[in-house]
Each structure stands twice: as C-alpha cells, then as structure tokens.
Amino acid sequence: MVQLREFLTNLFANYYEAAAMILFGIGFTSLLMHRNLVKKIIGFNFMDSAIYLFLAAKGYITGRLAPIITDGNTDPRLYVNPIPTGLVLTGIVVSVSVTAFSLALTCRLYDKYHTLDIDEITYLARKERD
C-alpha cells in the first residue's frame, strides 16, 4: 500500500513524462492495431511526439527562464537546460524525413495495388510472386 502510494506520488510529480509515455503507448497501439498504412504512419508520428515531449520535459527546471541570455547575465542557474531542446530539433528533422519517405513508399504501393491495407498488399504481392 505504501509502495503504491509512493509510486503514484512519483508518477504525479513526473506528470509530463507520464503523459509522454501514455502517448507513446497510444502510438504503438495504433501501429499494431491498424491495417491502413497511413494510420500506421500517424501512429509512428505519435510516438515521435511523445519522445519530444519527454525530452523537453527533462530539460525544464522549475522557476527558470528560457535560455536566452538577457542583460548579459550569464549565470547558468537562471536558465533552463538548452541541450534537450536541441535534441528535440534533431528529432523533428529526422521524423519529418522518415515520414515523407514512408508516405512516398505508401504512395507507390497504392499506385501498384490500389489499396492501403497492409494485409491485402501482402496477399496481392504473394499472389504476384507465385
């Protein structure tokens, strides 16, 4: 009981991270459950966004300012951590590229098989091969 209470208090203290993990789970679920390729890609983007939320939350420090140095005040105890912000930027660029590439592949599959259903595409491709 005490352990459960501790678990819950820790979870509510880290509510940003908890929300990010739930979002990640939702994305993973849609990746597994949907047959439509476009919906799979949307689920993949959900997972990306969850990671950005997680990283941005890890960089935040309560009561500090954004890392724009004002009035020449270079005391690092005034500003939040700038490193996760830069990492999120990298992640966004990579996810945009991967999304565009997978959507292009989906377009080509749709051109060939006239469907977005992954099972049907597999079935048609196997039939074509045999």
Place this chain on the structure above:
Amino acid sequence: MKNNSFREKLRRFVDYGSFREEELKLPRSPETLDTDNPENRWLTTVQNSEKPVRARLAKWFTHRGVQVFDNLYRVAAVFICLTLISLLLSVVSFLPRFGGADNPAVNEVEERYVSKAIEETGTTNAVAGMISAYRGFDTLGEAHVLFVAACSVIALLRVDPSERKHGRLVDPELLGEDMDYEPNSDLILRKAAKLLVPLAFIFGLYVILNGTSSPGGGFSGGALIGAGLILNSVAFGFQRTERFFGDEMYHLVKTACLTVYALLMAYFIYMGANGFDDHVWLGVPGNIISGGLILPINVAVGFEVACTMYCFYALFRKGGL
C-alpha cells in the same frame, strides 16, 4: 456518377480500412464459393483435395482460422501495449522529479553552454549557440538527412513532365482527376493568400535572421517560408510559383546552401572546433549581425528547409517541381 466524385474518392482513399471487411470476406461454405473467380482458385483446390481430413483442417484454417487469428492478434496487441505502457510508467516513477534543479541532466555541459555562449559564440540564444556552434557538425548531419530524404522522395515519386497532365497518378480511373474537382479560383483562399504569403515570407526571414538573439533559427524560419511557398501554390496554382521557384531554382538554392554550410563547418573544424572567438568577428551580442558563423549557417539551413518542404509538397501533389 456518384461513385466518381472527388469526395467519394477521398473517402475511399482515407477510409479504406473501414469497409475492407465486406470486400475481403471469405466465403463460408463451398456452395457459396464463386469457383469461376480466379481469386478463389486456391480455396477450391483445397476443397477438392483427396485427403478429407487435411482438407477439412485447411478449410477450417482458411475460413474460421483467419477470424480466430484476427481476434487473438487484437487481444495480444492490446495486452502488449498495456504491458509496455505500464512498464514505461513504472520506469517514469523512478525518474528524478520533474523540474528539479539537481537532476543529473543539469551538469557541467549545460553550465558551459549557457555561461560561455556570449563569450565563445557571440549569441544571446544559448540554444542557437549550441546547435550551430558547439554541435554544428550534428546540425550539418541533420541538413544532410533532409537532403537525402528529399532525394529519395524525388526518386520514388517523380513523374516525367510530359506525362504530368493529371497530377502524380497517371491512371484516370483512380485519383487522376482530383485536380479537376478542386476549385480553381477560390476567392477567399486567393485573397487570404495574397495577404498571408508576403507576411509568411517576411516573418520567416525575420525568424531566420533573428535566430542568434531570440527563439527561432534556420529550421523554424525555413518551415515558415516553405509554408508560404505551399500556400502560394495552393491558392494560385503551380504555374505562379514556378515563375520564381522552379526546378532549376530548387536545385541551385539547395546545393548552394548545403555547400556553404559544409564549407563553413569545414573551416570551423579546421580551426579547432572550439568556439568562434579566435577566428571570426563575433559582432555585438544581441544585434542581428552577430554570432560569427551562426548567421550564415542559419540562412543556409533556412533556405534548405524551405526548399525541402516545398519539394515534398510538390512531389506528393503533382510528381515534380
């Protein structure tokens, strides 16, 4: 002609999963099996087999087994996802507290990036100083990721300009006539675009140029300019955008930006890769002309991102720039 309308096609395109069940439903018994259909030939061969037990088993697998597997798959997927979420949440409960100043992520690296930003990189924006000066090589890699993604999308989706009458999909039975159903002279869209496109360009340039002293920089400003280009071609058609941003312009801008960035980073690394202070005039921190190499890097990245965004849109829309 209802089946041919744009809305119907869009629904079929987006919503395919919802009515695949009817189209894919396997016949329950051999009586209802359409033996003339070549798609069912594999089923009939199973049913006419000499070994009745095996045939019955195979029939069961093909008729009921698919459904059973489907349901099992769904249950297993939900179970796996719930397990994953609860595992991750239990890990989160052991993480250091959100927003704590003594978290392990707040270490000497972060202190150095913030306290030496003005001295070593000449920017007041510590994030810009980090991503384009201290970790500029990493950002060069990002620019190349965008470049490679655009190249592969071009390789996948490019259509020859002579065959580009009906957009990317040449088959008129499918989505080919989409463009015909679109309103060609939407008054509201055109008026709004006339107002917004210059604003988007100017604001994007502002964000790029001001990235050394305020939030922003190459990626966000480039995304704004790309959005302006896309809005322009949505409202006025591709011909209007091609007047000032066509195929040649795209390749020129993109390769020039990447080359400039690569040369700047090569110079930076050749000079020791330890801040700009010794080799480049840093300017007055807080002004537009400041930050040494960060400003040209931001401009190069911005135009590269704008090109890539518009390139993605144009390729998916009509199969070429």
